[in-house]
Amino acid sequence: MDFNDILQTALTFFFIANPIGNSPAIIAVIKDFPFNRQKKIMIRESVLALILALFFQFFGKIFLDLLNLQNYTVTLCGGILLFLVAIDMIFPPNPVQAKKGVSREPFLVPIATPLLAGPALLTVIMLYTQQQAPLVISLGILIAWVGVTLVLILAPYLQKILGKRGLIALEQLMGLVVSMIAMQMIVKGLGQFVNPT
């Protein structure tokens, strides 16, 4: 076991989870909650993402095989769910429904998955399990997770800079970006479906 391996794995996971690039989108999703609540949501979601990542490291292959799920399905699923989120961001649901007590608090979807522990990350983790020692990957995931969580805890401060109007603009803009990320996943999934190599 080499420390360099661990660091390299951690860096790869960190960049694929892409907390810095995802922060604006995540803020746009949780902009309606009070500041303290946002921090709690962030921590909860990052813990959920960690659990998902570790689960896929150890049981990903078995889980997918048992349910006869192909890799393209995982990619397509991430893309489609993310696209639904993007539609919600670009065309916000009417406020009457939001008031009627249906909790719209993001839970697991879309922050923990597919934004942080998305199909790309989960697939890469499963790929790494064939090449690296389990301990290296687990440590890599943990180190990457610490980095991701730090970024996420700092992210809510970004909205103080942006202000209310800025946030509304950000939501629209990020909806566009998220829809494109989503479509990229769908295209990739379809590619894997058509040409499985």
Place this chain on the structure above:
Amino acid sequence: MSLLSISLVLFLIMDPIGNISPYIAMTRKLSPNRHKIVIIREMLIALIVMIIFNYLGETIFNVLEISETAVKLSSGVILFLFAVRILFPTLRSPRANLPEEEPFIIPLAIPLIAGPSLLATIMLFAHMESSQEIMLAAIFIAWLAAVVVLFFAPQLQRLLSDNGLMALERLMGMVLVLLAIQRFMEGVQQFIATYV
């Protein structure tokens, strides 16, 4: 498909974990003993419906002249829409509009446990799996597991707390979306193999 896969898929689509909160909400006013009787009665009805569909499936295929491809595509879409409602709850989801009185057949047995997606899945598996014994065993195993989960629903809710339960519910929703997309894409694959 192996017995384990079939029963796991059926168990996931029955989604007993996601049904814990509606079950508890509906049986809140009943005494604990009555609660258990209601669960067993509703689950037995659901089991009967499942077994009927297991045998009826082939007839439906033949009488309506429906191909396996069509069933895969339609059940994929329905399962997908159903699972999306779990992930993004709305007022129109079946779980948000429960009547207040004691449940009888509707909505606990049908559609919360034996819903359209489960029945379509059973039809499909019964069509694909040549051995009836495996199908019946799989249905029974999945059903038994669901009964156990619902029987201990109040204890599970206390153990997991509302947040833990919600996380599990969402996770099941994710798995259902995966199953739905896989089913749909298999339909597409079959379509390509047949017509293109």
